[in-house]
Amino acid sequence: MKILLATLSIEPESRNENNRNAAYSLGLGYLHTVLEAAGHNVKTLFLNNVDYSASDAAFFSAVKEMRPQAVGFQVFSMNRVATFAVIQKLHDADPEIRIIIGGVHTSMMYEQILKRFPYAVAVIGEGEHTLTELVAALAGGRTLENVNGLAYFQQGQVKLTPERELIADLDGLPEPRHEIFFDSEPARSVGHIISSRGCPFDCTFCCLKVISKRRFRARSPERVAAEIKGLKNRYPRLKEIQFHDDTLLLDNARVIALCKLLVNEGLKLNFVCSARVKPVSEDMFYWMQKAGFTKVMFGLETGSEKLLQSIHKGITKADVLNLFKTLKPYGFNVTTFLMCGFPGETAETVRETIELVRATQRIKYNLVSGVGKLWVYPGTDVYRVMKAAGKISDDFWMTEQPVPYFTVEHDVATLTRFENEMLENLSFLNIFTFRGFYRHFLRMPLGITRFFIKPSNGKILLSVLAAAAQRNFPVIYAKLYAAYKNAVSGRSDALPGGSDNTP
Structure with a gap:
């Protein structure tokens, strides 16, 4: 059977345009592989980071071909x-083509989608x-x-077949078809991988728990190391691997075993991952650094003890401080993810977040590049709060409106004010603004200076200078950046948009 798999353009605000190293769809990569193994002729399109018209054109060109x-x-x-x-549009053009939908949003909202289609x-x-x-x-x-x-429409109603059990043995799956994404981007130097699935925690803003049922399942370190080695052998231009596990560091012993295998392979690759604040250990960080991890991104979200409890984050302020004390001797860069606008957020909880992150930055300087206003997704606790408050209904998801922010307690203008307050006090990208210089740089000038004079952080410093130019000279910056993009078209290390420059 001839099967076309596709993931189409995302909302403009979240696109990673002009970045040839952007994360690709490992989900479709796995589906491509299993369908090929079953004897089908498969083509996969990854179109998340192009605009709507380009996505539409590329898709229908592939259908025609x-x-x-x-x-x-x-x-x-x-x-x-x-x-x-x-x-x-596809169904109108050719009703004989069978249309299959999947993904997180489908799993949450399949009934309303099937009633429309x-x-x-x-x-x-x-x-x-x-x-x-x-x-x-x-x-x-x-x-x-x-x-x-499955869910499908039959005799005027949506029918649901028995639930599919989660895949217990992830080692039983073939590797995803990385070639789809490397062969279409000759300048790609960053690969992406998933070594485990699922997260046992219960954050109120996360919809993934509906899919994974809060069950953590892991591939063996040997299979993961073999996939990485195979990628490096096939693509010698590969410089970095980014892990996209929900909770990579959950099993410290497994991470250590993987790192030891990577050390033995001597692949000369950098590794990047996101992680929870705990559990962590000095032994794990030692082996991560030895294996080549250069950046770890931690999801803190808020520094308010009250909000950490109410969003079911499963950590405390003491855990956060312990993390950074444990991290202090190690050389990899640390990024802290923050959000604002949780239920119960106030100017005081924003101040608590600023104070906690400042305390961590004094222990080991960590990068805050942005603060996310709380998005609301179907299947989450915060979505149910929005619905109960009459701020949204399920009908919203069939409109063309972008994913909404949580606005039960504060309007978007107030959320933006909270966001800016955090950025001015915590973000390295703001140090060349008056408020950022005064509120952030002057609070810890030696720590920030020591961070940026490290030779390995040169590209991060360049991103700070680019952000300053963009803010202070927007017209000139836009012209220079457009010229620069044209000049280096196809390169993976393009200035502020390339993943190598993202802290």
Whole structure:
């Protein structure tokens, strides 16, 4: 069977345009591999970071060229607008093409989507086994009720087949088809990988727990190391691997075992990951540094003890301070992720966040490049609060509006004020503004200076200078940056937009 898989353009604010090293869809990479292994002819399109018109044009060009019998769309909240428009247009043009939808947003909102597009079939949850069985049923002309993990429209109503169990043995899956993303981007030097799935925690703003059921499942260190080694062998230009696990560091012993394997391989790669504040250990950080980890990004979200409890983060201020004391001897850069606008957020909780992050920066300087206003996704606790307050309904997700912020207690202008307050006090990108210089740099001039004079941080310093130029001389900056992009088109290390320059 000829199958086209696609993930389409996301909302403009969140696109990573002009970045050839941007994260790619490992989910589609895995689906591509399992469908090929089942004997199907598969093509995959990764179009998240192009605008709507370019995404539309590339998709229909591929349809014309391939003439697929089935098309599978990865749907998440930020690409639903482009995806829904293309689904309708595709069906109008060729009703014989079977349309399959999956992804996080589909798993949350399959009923309303199928009522809009009753000719589609929805894959609920993890898709590798479900999609393989679904395609086999379609190719064989069989009915769908015996395929677990599906939703579809029949006889005027949405039908749901029995739930698909989570994949227990991740080592039993083949590696994702990285070639899709490397061969289409000859300048790509950053690879992306998932070594585990799931998170056992219960954060009120996270929708992934609906998919993973708060169950952590891990691949063996040997399989992960082999995938990384294979990538490096196939693509000698590879310089960096970014891990996209929900909770990579959850099992410290497993991380240490993986790092020891990477040390033995001597691949000369840099590694980047995101992580929770705990559990951590000196032994784990020692082996991570030895293996080549150069950046770890921690999700703190807020420095308010009250909010940390109410959002079910599962950490305390003491845990945060302990983390940075443990991190202090190690050389990798640390980024701290912050958000504002949680239920209960006030000027005082914003001040608490500033004070806690300042305390961590004095222990070991860590980078705050942005502060996210709280987005609201279906399936989350904060979405239910928004619905109960009459601020949103399920009908919202069939509109063309962008993913909304949590505005039950504060309007967007107030959230922006909270955001700016944090940035002026904590962000390295603001040190060349009057308020940033006074509130951030002068609070810890030696620590910030020591950080930026490290030779390995030269590109980060360049991003600070670029941010200052953009803020103070926007017209000149725009012209220079446009000229620069044209001059280095195709390079992976382009100035402020390249991932190598992202702290």
